[in-house]
Every structure is written in structure tokens, then in C-alpha cells.
Amino acid sequence: MTKLTIAAAAALSLFLTAPAMAQDAAMFASPSKLTQTGGENIYKAICAGCHMPEGQGAVGAGKYPALANNANLESAGYPIYLIIHGQKAMPALGSVLDDQQIADVVAYIRTSFGNDFAEPVTVEEVTDAR
Amino acid sequence: MTEFKSGMSRRDLLAMIGTVAGSVAMYNAMTTLGFAQASTYDGPVKLEGDPKGASVLILGAGLAGMTAALELRAVGYKVQVLEYREKAGGRCWTLRGGDKYVELGGFEQEVKFAEGNYINPGPWRIPHHHYGVLDYCKRFGVKLEPFIQTNFNAYLHRTDAFEGKPVRFREALTDYRGHVSELLAKVVNQNALDETVSADDAKLLLESLKTWGVLDENYAYVKSNDTSEFRGWAKEPGGGVDGAPVPSEPMTLSDVLQSRVWQHLVDGDSIEHQSTIFQPVGGMDMIAKGFEKEVGDLITYNAKVTKIDQSDTGVTVTYVDSQSGEGTETASADYCICTIPFSILGQIEHNLSGEMTAVIDSMSYAGSVKFGLEFKRRFWEQDERIYGGITYTNLPISLISYPSTNYFSDGPGVLLGGYSWGATAYQFNAMSPEDRVKKAVEYGAQIHPQYTAEFSNGVAVTWHRVPWVLGCFGIWADKENQYATAAAMDGRTLMAGEHISYLPAWQEGAILSAIDAIKRLHAHVTAA
Numbered sequence A: 001m002t003k004l005t006i007a008a009a010a011a012l013s014l015f016l017t018a019p020a021m022a023q024d025a026a027m028f029a030s031p032s033k034l035t036q037t038g039g040e041n042i043y044k045a046i047c048a049g050c051h052m053p054e055g056q057g058a059v060g061a062g063k064y065p066a067l068a069n070n071a072n073l074e075s076a077g078y079p080i081y082l083i084i085h086g087q088k089a090m091p092a093l094g095s096v097l098d099d100q101q102i103a104d105v106v107a108y109i110r111t112s113f114g115n116d117f118a119e120p121v122t123v124e125e126v127t128d129a130r
Numbered sequence B: 001m002t003e004f005k006s007g008m009s010r011r012d013l014l015a016m017i018g019t020v021a022g023s024v025a026m027y028n029a030m031t032t033l034g035f036a037q038a039s040t041y042d043g044p045v046k047l048e049g050d051p052k053g054a055s056v057l058i059l060g061a062g063l064a065g066m067t068a069a070l071e072l073r074a075v076g077y078k079v080q081v082l083e084y085r086e087k088a089g090g091r092c093w094t095l096r097g098g099d100k101y102v103e104l105g106g107f108e109q110e111v112k113f114a115e116g117n118y119i120n121p122g123p124w125r126i127p128h129h130h131y132g133v134l135d136y137c138k139r140f141g142v143k144l145e146p147f148i149q150t151n152f153n154a155y156l157h158r159t160d161a162f163e164g165k166p167v168r169f170r171e172a173l174t175d176y177r178g179h180v181s182e183l184l185a186k187v188v189n190q191n192a193l194d195e196t197v198s199a200d201d202a203k204l205l206l207e208s209l210k211t212w213g214v215l216d217e218n219y220a221y222v223k224s225n226d227t228s229e230f231r232g233w234a235k236e237p238g239g240g241v242d243g244a245p246v247p248s249e250p251m252t253l254s255d256v257l258q259s260r261v262w263q264h265l266v267d268g269d270s271i272e273h274q275s276t277i278f279q280p281v282g283g284m285d286m287i288a289k290g291f292e293k294e295v296g297d298l299i300t301y302n303a304k305v306t307k308i309d310q311s312d313t314g315v316t317v318t319y320v321d322s323q324s325g326e327g328t329e330t331a332s333a334d335y336c337i338c339t340i341p342f343s344i345l346g347q348i349e350h351n352l353s354g355e356m357t358a359v360i361d362s363m364s365y366a367g368s369v370k371f372g373l374e375f376k377r378r379f380w381e382q383d384e385r386i387y388g389g390i391t392y393t394n395l396p397i398s399l400i401s402y403p404s405t406n407y408f409s410d411g412p413g414v415l416l417g418g419y420s421w422g423a424t425a426y427q428f429n430a431m432s433p434e435d436r437v438k439k440a441v442e443y444g445a446q447i448h449p450q451y452t453a454e455f456s457n458g459v460a461v462t463w464h465r466v467p468w469v470l471g472c473f474g475i476w477a478d479k480e481n482q483y484a485t486a487a488a489m490d491g492r493t494l495m496a497g498e499h500i501s502y503l504p505a506w507q508e509g510a511i512l513s514a515i516d517a518i519k520r521l522h523a524h525v526t527a528a
Helices: A003-026 A039-051 A077-085 A099-110 A123-129 B010-032 B063-075 B131-140 B169-189 B199-213 B225-231 B253-259 B285-298 B354-362 B422-429 B433-444 B450-454 B479-487 B507-527
Strands: B055-059 B078-082 B100-102 B108-110 B144-147 B155-157 B233-235 B277-280 B303-310 B315-321 B329-333 B335-338 B368-375 B389-393 B399-402 B413-421 B455-462 B493-495
Touching: A003 A039, A039 A099, A039 B422, A077 A099, A077 A123, A099 A123, B055 B063, B055 B315, B055 B329, B063 B078, B063 B285, B063 B507, B078 B285, B078 B329, B131 B285, B131 B507, B155 B169, B169 B199, B169 B225, B169 B253, B277 B285, B303 B335, B315 B335, B335 B507, B354 B479, B368 B422, B368 B433, B368 B450, B413 B422, B413 B433, B422 B455, B433 B450, B433 B455, B450 B455, B479 B507, B493 B507
Parallel strands: B055 B078, B055 B335, B155 B389, B335 B493
Antiparallel strands: B100 B108, B144 B277, B303 B315, B315 B329, B368 B413, B368 B455, B389 B399, B399 B413
């Protein structure tokens, strides 16, 4: 490996790990709020607890619905409402996540796990749903 | 290094709700968390009158369901209980070595604790005034032992105070009380309270502050043998030539205040946490086993309820095998007592009233996390002389509770390595069990460096992933307006469980709600 490629690799690894370190620092940073940023990071930090890492949901005496291939996500307003206000086994997370975080994570689940609802989610939509 | 603002305890959660939502929400939350009410248990249930062959189907074999089953059968009802799990108890639950726990998502934990060690993932304390639980324990011969809540030799710890070094509870308490007493004495001596305190009272106030705060003859809180009797010594009193003690130096008022360790000084003072508190010898599920011994023959296990259909004449419940989801069966009775948590009931097909349905669907369930960590030796006892009790911290683990049993024993011991709520619990819930345990050990090592060398194995339970509850306890959307609806008989069905009580998340709430439900049911049946 030449010096140049080593330097490039080092630079690349820095570039890759810096955001990951920021998310590590965000973990448990507040007892009452999530401080992670970015849809995927927020999903992994909280949503995956019940809806599972691949959005596959889980079934016990009750269930957590799968987000994968979920037609209910077509309208962004539906997940936005549920995240803010909760319903049944879904706790209200309106005080745990801010509007930007909710917009980001809704955009993420609408374009992940086999969902393809590419229309952007705006912070205003979240603000209006509170 | 992450700055931890604060670990979240019930108290912190209350403070947060109080700030955000005002005093009404605060009061509701207080009752929600069981701080504001005491038990109304008035002795063993006495149901009079013949049920005339009436039958009752009970959904759920937790403490509420089994209380109802026991008392209804005793008076002559035909009783059947359907239970989702393979055993009884619900949240009254203990994990021991050899147990396997599979949480939602299929994540499996094998508990590797040594013989006799255990962790209670759910309820772990029985307050002295929870008469219902205590009475059933007595009736079943469940042996109880004291649970140590406040231990003056345990620690208060904050990452941002005293360079991250823990202080002993007694040091913080004595110094806080001493300094506050000294200040108040100064104010009295400057006659600043003359308008509010009479001369006679002022004199006694000074005298009491001297006692309460351990002040000297000048009403000062200072380094002395007297204050060291309370806060501890630099060198303990001993025997022989070098027996003389050396008093310790109190922390300054500013250090005590700035450290914020005073936040936890009153945690053991609320009525639920005052001495004496109990725990069953061997694990909380000894209570479940006591009930199960009485009513186990009435329980159909591995029965997952899929439909509740009530008519003018009775209730028919459809259920399948919990594991396979197959083998549809039905059970029918004249009445139903439903203890299924609303987090699950809301997902079951039913024809309860619209009002009841609205309450069910609006109740959310709190998340929380508990860790059971086994260490090769009881270093907290051997090295630090901590026998039971709780250390509080602002780390994400919130607390460490030392076992209130088997003191001085050799061999491995199990700590409650953390118990947290709120956003912290949500994040632990999203981690693999192994990662949760790893984190708990890392955090705990900041208080007890011995963790690193002595850790053996651990288990972590996050309540949102517990398959039979999907949460820790029910949180009302609007308790004031919804409670009567939820508690009322709906057609032929009555709800019971910790959620239908003003002692939520406590086993006492579950038992009292069941007793109240069967009393009303019996009154209805015998009046018919």
C-alpha cells in the first residue's frame, strides 16, 4: 500500500466513523429525550426495539406490526400521528422526539424495508399534527 | 465521554411530567406511579350468598386473575382461567439459573446464575402497608424477609460531581442536613423569622436544629467527633493503643448543593419505600407459586386469547395455542373477568362497549429495563461493607441494588445492575440483550471498579419486549375521566389488574382491583 492510499484510507475511515461516534455519544445523553439524529439512527435507537431491526415486527400475546412492506405508510400523516400520540401498544413519543426527528424517521421507514414512498416528509407536517 | 444529565428514576419521571404538564398531570402521574395512595385491603374477602351455579371465565393468571379465581371458587362459582404463558404469575416473575427467556423478536437469554441466585425483572419489593399481598403471602406460607431500601453505606454517584467518585449516602445526608440546619439557625439568630415564629418556638427550633443537624454550641456544622458519629470517620474508632478515632471533614455546603446528590436523599422516605419493606425468600414468583398451588387446576396454559364475544346470556372466548397459533378452541361462561393488559386487549377482537374500547385503546404502557448481573464474589460486601440497599447514579443504569439476602455467603452474587425508565429504557429496548448487559457492566464499573474483573454473566429484561405484556404498567390517557368506565361492568365482563387501580405497577393494585371486581360481580349475581 502506498503512503497516499494509506492516507486516503485513513481519511475515509475518519469520514465513516465520525458520524458513528456522534451517535454513540448521543446514546442515553438525556433521560427523557432521544438525541440521535438522522432517520436511520433514530430508527435503530428506539423504533427497532419493538418494530425490530428489519422492520419485521413481532408477535407475542399481542403484536408490534411489521413496518416492512406496510401499505399504511403510504400516507406520512398516519405514522406521524401514531408516533406523536400513540395508540394501543404504541406509546406516545411526541415528547421524546422533536419534529425534525419524527420527520426524518418517518421518511426513513417510508423508504426502507421494502417500502417505496419517496415523497419527502416535512417538519411542518409534524408540527401541524401535534 | 458522554455527559449524563441524569439517570431516570420514578422520581425523575415525576419531576419531568410536573415541569412539562403542570400539577394536574403531576397528581395523575403520582397516582399512576403509586406514590399518592395506600392500600384499602380490609382482610380476606367475605362473599355471602349462593352464586347458583354461575360460571366465570378469567383471562390471565397473574395475581389479579388468580386472586379472582381463588376467591370465586371458594364461594361456589365454576371457574376457568386462560393463561397465555406456560406458567402462572404474569409480571410476578423471577429468573434463575437454567431459565431461558425469549423476548419479542426471538432474542433468547439463557440465565447462568449459580444455584440460589435470582433476579426479579418485575415487582421486587412489598411495602409494609400492602396488606393484600402480605395477607396472601401469609395464607400461602410464602416466607418473607426484609428488603433493604435505604442503606446509609451505599453510594450516591454522579459523573459530574466529585470527579465521578461516589460518596456514601450517610455523608451526603449528614452534610446536607447539617448545613441546612446551620443556615436556618443563623436566620433564627438574626431574628429574621420573628414575624413567623414566636420567641418560644424559635428557642425550640434552635434546640431541634442542633439535634437534627448535629450542630455545635455555636449552631455551626463543623468537623467533630459528633458529626463523624453520623457522617462517618476519617479513621474509625477501634481498640487498643491506636484505638482513638479521627473525625472526618464534612463537604462544604456548596459542594453538596452543586453535586446534586441530594436528589436521592428522600427516595427511601416515600411511604412505599419506608422500612419495613419485604421480599419473598427465593424470588418474587414464590407468590405466584403460592397462588398456583391453590388454583393451578383451574388454569389452561399456553392459551392465547384471540376473540372475546359477549352476549346477553354469556361470554365466549376463542383461543389458540400460544406457540403454534393453531388449535382453535373456545371457552364459555356466564361472566368474564379480564386481566389482560390493555396493550394486548386492544389488539384482540372483542365486542365490548364503544366507551370501554376507547379507554382500552388509549392506554399506553411504560417501558423500563432491569439488569441481573452475577459476579464471582460479593465484593460490595467484602470490599465496601454494603449489605443490601441501593446506590443511585445519574448513569443510564440509574441505580444498583445489592441483594438483601444471603449476606456474607461465599460464591457468586447477583446485583440488580440497573433499573431505568423513559428514553433510557427505550434505547436499551432497541439493543440486543448481550449489548445491554455489556453496557450495564461498563456503567457499573464507574462506581465499582471490581465489576471488570469479577463479572460473570448477566440478563437484561426490557418490558416493551416482554411477550405477555408489551410494557411495564398501564399509563392512562385521562384517568380522571376514564377510570369509572374501565372499572364498570361492561355487559358481562369486568376488568382487573394493576391498571384498574390507584396503585398501578404494584401487585397490591392488581389484588385490590380483583377483589373489588369479584365483590361487584357477586353482588350482581346474587341480586339476579
